[in-house]
Amino acid sequence: MGFIGLYVLNTIFMLIVAIREVRRPEKALNWLAIGLIFPVLGYVIYLIIANPIHFRKERLTSPNNVSDPLPNSFSPASSIIAQSVSQLTVHGLRSGRVQLLTNGIETYYKLIASLQNAQSTVEVEYYTYRDDQIGKRITDILIERAEAGVKIRFIRDGWGSKQFPKHVINRMMDAGIECRTIFPLSFPWIPTLTYRDHCKIVVIDGIEAFTGGINVGDEYTGLKPDVGFWRDTHMRLVGEVSQFHN
Template sequence: MILTLFDGAIPSPLLFVNAPNEGAVSFWRTIEPYLTFLFSLSVFLIAFLIVLENRNPSRTVAWLIILNFLPIVGFIFYILLGRNVRKRKLFRNKFISNAEVIKKLETAPAGFLNESDFWQYPHLASKRRLLNLMVNVSQSPFTLKNRSKILTNGDETFRQMIQDMSEAKDHIHFQFYIIRHDTTGQQFKQVLIDKAREGVKVRVIYDGVGSVRLDKRYIAELREAGVEVVTFFPVILPFLNNKLNYRNHRKIVIIDGKIGFVGGLNIGDEYLGKDTRFGFWRDSHVRLEGESVYLLQNIFLKDWFFVTEENIEGDRYYPALTEAPGEELIQIASSGPDSDWESIWQMYFSIIATAQEKIYITSPYFIPDESISMALKTAALSGLDVRLLLPSRPDHHTVFWASRSYFQELLEAGVRFYLYQPGFVHAKILLVDGVVASIGTANMDIRSFQHNFEVNAVIYNSNSVYKLEQDFINDLQDSKELTLEVYKRRPWHHRILESIARLLSPLL
């Protein structure tokens, strides 16, 4: 006999109960009102706490709507993703590590620029607001003795990484959100194993959610060869894990403290365009030499300390530069739930707000908050050339449709949208005035701004800025511009999907 328990607007947490006899039925009928009351009370208390947290109003409303219409599902998802965990306590080890490593950087053989130094560069006079902001919120100094090289797509990036890793003499630090155990992953694994057996110190960090499908044998083989492998926030019991919402989205490689890589590519065959679902994969990475690598090293060592509580020290990780590889002004901007400020979010806003001629953005996920949206609309209405390059096909459907819900208001302001046609565009690039470029791991969405650990390289007035702009122009040739007239003629069911996705977007 099956007994269905519904009483009033809020269903009981026990939907179906097997009742072999009348005594059992009577028992469940007796306790059902109490269970319903307790569940209703818990939903009410969660709603009350959400309001008291003084969140972004749209985020608060989104949670309240879900709790009202889907109380059981909303309750579970709030416990899983919505709780505003006391981040200071959760990430206290990262704060300690940050202070310790910054002290090391201050005594390292680096010629970091302070605020009074970079005014000697007249071509950056228009970016004083941006430079001031980056000094104040990022806790990351400007570096001058640098050389950068833009790597376009997976073939070029992986080939350069493997070549540099193969030549490592002292250490390799290897950190990615996603590592696959496919052909590409096996190739990198073999390089890491070979170098570890040669006596090179190899450390690997992978994210517990991004690499949740990584084969345990893959990890075991690395460890057997002497590679130190750790997981950032492993997820064993997702529904009981208050860390699930905080992911390490960084993609970093550091070789001997002299060469660094950062950008949009993870480790897997799909980044070479071998996934038939997406086809060609358009992405970008940057190779760095010089003082900026010290800052990437700082970020990796903070993450390593947080996961392992091992405080790694030694000049070997910040080797002196025998000569300057170049003179490019570069800053490494990092952000995450351990930061006092959403520095990459603020950096994006300031770069856009200080633009004088043109703003070019490439991002696979585009869910702007009110400040970014207003900055883009204001720039376009002021006569600036504002262009966004986005995917024409989804890899995450909710984010895809939520992104499109912002198109009309931006199109009406004069922002131009281009949808990439050959495959999937995954690069995360912001270009302004041909003077400043940001390339790294942060998407232009709330998840990257507030929840994920991210890292971007900000490059000023160099050949790399020019190369990124040329890549952007080439990508426009492979894209189809979406006009306001065409967008308004979209099917009615697209409008519904966009509205629902936008409503959920504050929770993504």
């Protein structure tokens, strides 16, 4: 391939990246730099990792990359995961109370108290859910409520919670908890690397919800000296506002 052909291909690559990443300039600059350093090869790497639209459908529907199927929802609030954004933009928030939580200790205190009082359904979805001190505490409560007859669904991200032990999942499932993994890691996992589930959502009895930036892990409680105090924001929603629909 001559210099002119290489120049044309690289120019096309830069235009594609600039158009696709127009809303993320820092990402566009990174890919443009890769394209300059590795002409043509940079575009191949971009196709593999960034998953342009015309390649995404085929890869995400590959047997190795499809998430576990989710069962039909069993409570009015369960559709929060799939419908909250579209419904929220159309109808806006309904009546209810919103409580701002500004650190992990405050969030876990409220969350644990609410989980212990769950009567009918609990729906849990996290990017990172650890099997550490706070994770074990919440898991034990979920198992206890499931054994008491509460219907519980547990969803975790395959990358953010990749170290969550299989034997703990088995304990939860033995108690009757429905467990699913979003994009579980399986070879080749590169096409799904940038398609992760960063949600942190808990919905209790369809009338109370927790959501925001706090995952489940000791680093949010100050128990890890190398992390220190972790300042993040979470919300407790009570009433119709917790459902985001209807």
